[in-house]
Amino acid sequence: MRRADEMLAPADCLAGAPAQGEDCAYRVVVIEDDDMLRHVVAQSVKGAGFKAHAFASAHEALAQLAQIGPDVVLTDLFLGEKDELDGLGVLDTLRQRDACLPVVLMTARGNIPVAIEATRKGAYDFLEKPFEKERLVGVLRRAAEQRRLTVENRQLLDRLAFASGIERVLIGEAAAMRELRALVLRIAPAPANVIILGETGAGKEMVARCLHEFSGRKGNFVAVNCAAIPEALFESELFGHEAGAYTGAAKQRVGKIEYACGGTLFLDEIEAMPLHLQAKLLRVLQERQVERLGQNKAIAVDLRVVAATKADLKELGAQDKFRIDLFYRLCVATLKIPPLRERRDDIAMLFAHFVQEAALRFKQSATTPTREILQQLLAYDWPGNVRELRNAADQFQLGIPVSVGDAEQQFAPQSLEEILGSVEKAVISETLRRHDGAGAAACAELKINYSTLYRKMKLYEMDLADYKSPTD
Structure with missing residues (x-):
């Protein structure tokens, strides 16, 4: 295994990273008992524009969590014998406090089955040590973006709930x-x-x-x-x-x-x-x-x-x-x-409200709109005004294509994690199919090692035999 300071690539190579010190910088809580790794991870996170709060123990981190108000929690799976909680304990505690707060686990290669089980219990993702900085920052940014969207949606609905008359x-x-x-x-x-x-x-x-x-x-x-x-x-x-x-x-x-x-x-x-x-x-x-x-x-x-x-x-x-x-x-x-096009600042609030109404009518859990969907809604002129927006919310909640103007956009009610997972599975599947199920050839094209391919295939319930040609 590489040293902690060798585990991550330079932070300034990341394109599109927000400038450090931005008011809107995402807040990340890092829980890691290894002093060197904790320092390297925290510095890498800060270098990418996040606000990092690093702790050596779960107890110390959880005690200050409410004050920090993080967008994502990054914790090691195993935190040492002195800590009362391990990564799974942190996950369980946070799921009880705030089920929408993303938790990312760091784990050694031998603990992959435990990490996969953790994702099924609600963890946002896991990082297999050693990991590259691009992978770390990418996962944290996606998790934090999802968190901010969830919080914004909740605030819109809270404003509606407390509105009078x-x-x-x-x-x-x-x-x-x-x-x-x-x-x-x-x-x-x-x-x-x-x-x-x-x-x-x-x-x-x-x-x-x-x-x-x-x-x-x-x-x-x-x-x-x-x-x-x-x-x-x-x-x-x-x-x-x-x-x-x-x-x-x-x-x-x-x-x-x-x-x-x-x-x-x-x-x-x-x-x-x-x-x-x-x-x-x-x-x-x-x-x-x-x-x-x-x-x-x-x-x-x-x-x-x-x-x-x-x-x-x-x-x-x-x-x-x-x-x-x-x-x-x-x-x-x-x-x-x-008309709705003259009050675009109200579109997000109205859409969130109509999605909630649709969820109640259809007896479903309300789906949180993604930032991509909201951007497309804001870019549209809405000739049918509020009535058209309500119809779009109904379609979005039902998970069917939402027709906006002449083009149809597929606004699927999925989390960012689910969307990325679907894309990743499709890429792996197509690569294996081209190589007739030859794992080594697929790994070479995808630039991953065989253990990563095996882990991904197990996660997505894929079998190499399904991609081998009948003559093999």
């Missing part, structure tokens, strides 16, 4: 969202009619429901999609009818306006309402009365109307495509919902 519904920390929430709370108690302006999928109905919920009105929230109702049925749907009012009207029907009495009538895509019915709606808003089809008696109604549109109703009015007098009757207050 409207913040749990209209989620976002962008200035436009904070202003929107403030306006909703200010307007909600008043009986004024409201127009909600926003793109498709931006959450107009959610805003309308908040106006109703925070208004104190005891009546129903009644939603009507004006674009989805056939024109022939629109009048009956909105105003109701008496039995026999027209052919097929076998019994009395209470219309949406009457049903919303004491509450809120939400008219989505109001620009699609036929012009002649806009005139009747205007009269209802002016007189606060409604008449069912086939009835001469007016029924008093007390309701608030919230209309939603993605169009400029005033411009449509100028083009005689929308009644301008109805526009002014509705437009006591206007709430504008910002």
Whole structure:
């Protein structure tokens, strides 16, 4: 075995290593009873831009763990007779304290089976002595990145969990969202009619429901999609009818306006309402009365109307495509919902929230988004806005391809370790197949020794016989 100071390659040969002293440097706790090796490992870790905290015993390290708040723990498997805990004991203790904290084990070649068993119990990875510095830093960086993502995701969800009232519904920390929430709370108690302006999928109905919920009105929230109702049925749907009012009207029907009495009538895509019915709606808003089809008696109604549109109703009015007098009757207050592309800082929080919701609906454990996935989400313009993001979260949680724009990205719900393991297994498998199961030839191509190949094949449950040609 090489001396401890020969075990690692020079730190400055690593491309892309963060500069030492960065505020965002990952924190690594090193537990190693060999003084020389502990010093060399700690210096190598520091040289790669990490903040290293080295300890000779598990007891001493665990006592200061909460104060340090590490991103990853690197511990030797065997820590000497004087230590109360070995590496497996450290792993068990940390799994109880924080199951998401990555633990990497250092082990001698003869202890590989124990190290493999440790990974099955939750260890992030193990390093076989002697190991190169590139291998050490690579494993620690991947583990720390996974830890930071997990912590960030947890913080986002914690902020949502502690949010009160409207913040749990209209989620976002962008200035436009904070202003929107403030306006909703200010307007909600008043009986004024409201127009909600926003793109498709931006959450107009959610805003309308908040106006109703925070208004104190005891009546129903009644939603009507004006674009989805056939024109022939629109009048009956909105105003109701008496039995026999027209052919097929076998019994009395209470219309949406009457049903919303004491509450809120939400008219989505109001620009699609036929012009002649806009005139009747205007009269209802002016007189606060409604008449069912086939009835001469007016029924008093007390309701608030919230209309939603993605169009400029005033411009449509100028083009005689929308009644301008109805526009002014509705437009006591206007709430504008910002599109998702204009509040990209909210995407990560919303996606984490939707993944949690999906996990509950599907009765699954929530999957933590990787940094690669979040970067792709942030780069997309989201023409379908929040609705499209929610669909992407559902697909991600189910582990199916997530369609973003024209290209499909496979957002598999796997940890970084699982992804790298899949790639490593595929490379080894393809190499063995090309060499007809000849282990020596595969080792030469992969530049690894036979013990490493054997260990990897055992880890991934691979058999050389599966790669030998039938004629051998």
